[in-house]
Amino acid sequence: MDAGLNIADRISNELVDRREDLIRLTQDLIRIPTLNPPGSHYRDICVYLNQRLSKSGFQIELVRAEGAPGDSEQFPRWNIIARREGKSSGDCVHFNSHIDVVEAGEGWTEDPFGGALKDGKIFGRGACDMKGGLAASILAAEVFIDLVPDFAGSIEISGTADEESGGYGGVAYLAGKGYFAPERVQHVIIPEPLHKDRICLGHRGGWWAEIETKGEIAHGSMPFLGDCAVRHMGAVLDAFESDLYPALSARHTAMPVVPEGARVSTMNINSIHGGQEELPADTTALPSHCVPDSCRIVIDRRYLIEETHEEVKAEVEHLLDDLKEKRPKFEYSMRELNHVAPSMTDKSAPVVATVADAIQSVMGKVPDYVASPGSYDQKHIDRIGKLKNCIAYGPGLLELAHKPDEYVEVDDMIDSAKVMALSLLKLLGPDKGGKE
Numbered sequence: 001m002d003a004g005l006n007i008a009d010r011i012s013n014e015l016v017d018r019r020e021d022l023i024r025l026t027q028d029l030i031r032i033p034t035l036n037p038p039g040s041h042y043r044d045i046c047v048y049l050n051q052r053l054s055k056s057g058f059q060i061e062l063v064r065a066e067g068a069p070g071d072s073e074q075f076p077r078w079n080i081i082a083r084r085e086g087k088s089s090g091d092c093v094h095f096n097s098h099i100d101v102v103e104a105g106e107g108w109t110e111d112p113f114g115g116a117l118k119d120g121k122i123f124g125r126g127a128c129d130m131k132g133g134l135a136a137s138i139l140a141a142e143v144f145i146d147l148v149p150d151f152a153g154s155i156e157i158s159g160t161a162d163e164e165s166g167g168y169g170g171v172a173y174l175a176g177k178g179y180f181a182p183e184r185v186q187h188v189i190i191p192e193p194l195h196k197d198r199i200c201l202g203h204r205g206g207w208w209a210e211i212e213t214k215g216e217i218a219h220g221s222m223p224f225l226g227d228c229a230v231r232h233m234g235a236v237l238d239a240f241e242s243d244l245y246p247a248l249s250a251r252h253t254a255m256p257v258v259p260e261g262a263r264v265s266t267m268n269i270n271s272i273h274g275g276q277e278e279l280p281a282d283t284t285a286l287p288s289h290c291v292p293d294s295c296r297i298v299i300d301r302r303y304l305i306e307e308t309h310e311e312v313k314a315e316v317e318h319l320l321d322d323l324k325e326k327r328p329k330f331e332y333s334m335r336e337l338n339h340v341a342p343s344m345t346d347k348s349a350p351v352v353a354t355v356a357d358a359i360q361s362v363m364g365k366v367p368d369y370v371a372s373p374g375s376y377d378q379k380h381i382d383r384i385g386k387l388k389n390c391i392a393y394g395p396g397l398l399e400l401a402h403k404p405d406e407y408v409e410v411d412d413m414i415d416s417a418k419v420m421a422l423s424l425l426k427l428l429g430p431d432k433g434g435k436e
């Protein structure tokens with residue numbers, strides 16, 4: 001160790017020296033195929049993380065989200081929460097990573113669970129989303145603990161289940177049990193792959209609903225004796241095109257969502273079905289002759305921090321009620337399938353300012369502030385945990401997530417680990433001691 005260097009430089013150098021360890025850790029994590037669905041090998045990855053983190057003095061809790069959606073004896077929803085106490089009282093900084101990955105899908109040239117290292121990139125499902133981020137946060141914490149053993153406060157690292165399916169067996173469950181209560185945790189960094197020079201302040205909300213139009217069955221040769229539910233749905237889609245879509249795209253947000261196309265309200269029509277069951281493409285069966293008495297669509301409405309859940313719902317309801325007035329025999333029902341609230345951390349929040357400073361020191365640039373078009377576990381930390389001081393920050397490119405040949409660059413992991421470790425230094429370092 002060079003006594004001439006300041007502590008921040010020593011931390012950065014040490015992270016560079018531990019490159020091989022970081023690579024091995026990331027590869028090990030990728031090689032545990034924690035696929036969701038169905039939610040496999042959660043216990044295995046928790047046991048692995050337990051062994052790793054225990055060595056740095058972390059106290060470990062393994063928590064199964066019993067009774068959460070998807071939890072079963074075959075696929076139990078295991079989570080790990082590791083906590084390392086410092087030498088004196090102070091804040092708790094929590095790094096939260098989801099342990100699950102989505103299916104590999106087609107089109108890979110690398111083994112999705114092999115963790116191959118080529119040209120400074122580690123390949124595999126979950127490499128960037130988000131085992132690379134988890135590995136970077138572990139190295140950051142380990143180096144910080146080794147070089148600043150007298151730190152104040154505490155560090156937590158969690159590996160949580162099911163983010164890719166809504167987080168109910170993971171962060172939502174733990175938040176419900178008080179793990180993210182502001183008395184216990186003061187700063188949360190979620191190392192999702194938002195890139196090493198960007199701070200993600202939050203995400204848009206989402207509202208999913210099924211709309212059904214009703215009709216009356218009759219013989220297809222005499223449709224005038226029945227009432228076609230698909231034509232009623234056609235009227236709904238027309239109203240979406242003429243009224244709803246223009247209104248949504250005119251509604252701009254102050255949230256710095258990337259890509260920019262998502263800086264307005266959006267809605268996807270996820271599916272449509274009416275009448276007879278869909279036939280397989282290669283069937284030799286012939287269609288039955290019926291007027292459909294039901295047609296259903298599923299809508300996926302992403303909304304802004306400036307809107308409310310009630311408004312979003314009411315807007316669609318008004319449009320449907322309006323059709324009911326105007327269109328003979330129009331009947332509908334609507335059913336909410338899921339809802340997640342938007343979340344947006346204030347730019348002046350302590351964790352934002354701290355990580356921004358650290359990015360400036362490591363990357364020599366002012367960070368970009370972004371928000372995510374889709375949601376991640378911040379919603380549960382905000383809404384259930386009531387903890388507002390939370391961001392996403394981690395290595396990797398969001399564009400690679402869920403794609404074939406997903407990878408994370410080792411250099412990016414090291415840079416973001418430096419940012420995380422320097423953030424720990426700013427929040428828990430020597431000048432924070434003696435707060436008791």
Ligand SMILES: [Zn+2]
Binds near residue numbers: 098130376
């Ligand atoms: Zn993710």
